Amino acid sequence: MTYRIFTLALSLFVTTSCSHNLPDFTSRLSARLPTDSKPEAIGEYAMGCLQGAQTFTGKEKGLVLSQMKRGRYWGHPDLINLLTRVGIEFNNSNKKIIIGDLSQSRGGPTITGHNSHQTGLDVDVWFKILTKIDGPSFRVLETEEMKQFDELGDDQIKLIKFMAHDSTVERIFINPSFKKKLCIYSGSLKLTAEEQHKMRAWWGHDDHIHVRLKCPSDSPLCASQKPVPAGDGCGDDLNWWFTDEAKAGTADASWPELKSAYLDKIKNLPAQCSFYYDTF
Numbered sequence: 581m582t583y584r585i586f587t588l589a590l591s592l593f594v595t596t597s598c599s600h601n602l603p604d605f606t607s608r609l610s611a612r613l614p615t616d617s618k619p620e621a622i623g624e625y626a627m628g629c630l631q632g633a634q635t636f637t638g639k640e641k642g643l644v645l646s647q648m649k650r651g652r653y654w655g656h657p658d659l660i661n662l663l664t665r666v667g668i669e670f671n672n673s674n675k676k677i678i679i680g681d682l683s684q685s686r687g688g689p690t691i692t693g694h695n696s697h698q699t700g701l702d703v704d705v706w707f708k709i710l711t712k713i714d715g716p717s718f719r720v721l722e723t724e725e726m727k728q729f730d731e732l733g734d735d736q737i738k739l740i741k742f743m744a745h746d747s748t749v750e751r752i753f754i755n756p757s758f759k760k761k762l763c764i765y766s767g768s769l770k771l772t773a774e775e776q777h778k779m780r781a782w783w784g785h786d787d788h789i790h791v792r793l794k795c796p797s798d799s800p801l802c803a804s805q806k807p808v809p810a811g812d813g814c815g816d817d818l819n820w821w822f823t824d825e826a827k828a829g830t831a832d833a834s835w836p837e838l839k840s841a842y843l844d845k846i847k848n849l850p851a852q853c854s855f856y857y858d859t860f
């Protein structure tokens with residue numbers, strides 16, 4: 581992006597932010613293309629952007645993209661690669677997994693839906709798994725909503741184990757009740773200590789897991805998170821999630837709150853994310 585466009589975008593931002601309107605470029609977030617440069621995750625998972633984003637070819641197997649309209653189906657190649665591999669695994673047993681949001685074409689904050697998912701290293705994968713071969717092996721749905729899920733079965737635990745076992749995966753967020761189930765589960769798909777360590781309780785996530793990759797080696801500006809606390813996460817730290825204090829953290833933000841939080845976030849992106857403000 582040229583300096584002139586950057587200045588224009590910033591001035592739009594400055595002049596509109598006082599009245600809490602959204603800057604112009606936000607109206608086209610879902611339609612923009614990625615930058616034409618080498619893939620790189622930049623900044624923090626919840627304060628960063630994605631350069632040279634990649635997406636699916638449409639020839640992958642065992643995958644359904646559920647939210648095409650939102651335009652959040654871009655990722656770092658490590659993430660596309662992981663999802664391609666898990667799709668092959670499930671396709672081999674005539675099943676398909678359903679994928680929710682990855683990142684926008686240039687990563688960065690979204691007004692609704694997520695704090696993270698900004699650097700192309702986060703993805704939501706539904707617990708609901710399709711069991712029939714209906715239609716092509718790679719499918720796209722425009723606006724499918726996730727459904728609440730009541731019970732982890734073998735398919736879900738297999739999905740979790742596949743993801744947690746993968747060396748590119750840093751941590752996985754899951755509803756505290758399901759985490760508890762994983763802690764006491766003793767079937768043939770029982771997680772190893774290392775896999776269990778990556779599974780972390782978090783608010784929401786009763787209909788999907790949120791898989792987060794490590795900073796890739798090609799992304800020197802990617803900021804790693806504080807490591808996952810030691811241990812399997814099945815003891816006192818899990819019990820905390822069932823206290824009133826933990827439950828108080830689930831309150832939904834209002835639209836004005838979301839908007840002002842978004843305006844704050846885009847002001848604080850790393851300097852290397854200037855392409856995020858591009859208006860076309």
Ligand SMILES: [Zn+2]
Binds near residue numbers: 697790791
């Ligand atoms: Zn997520």
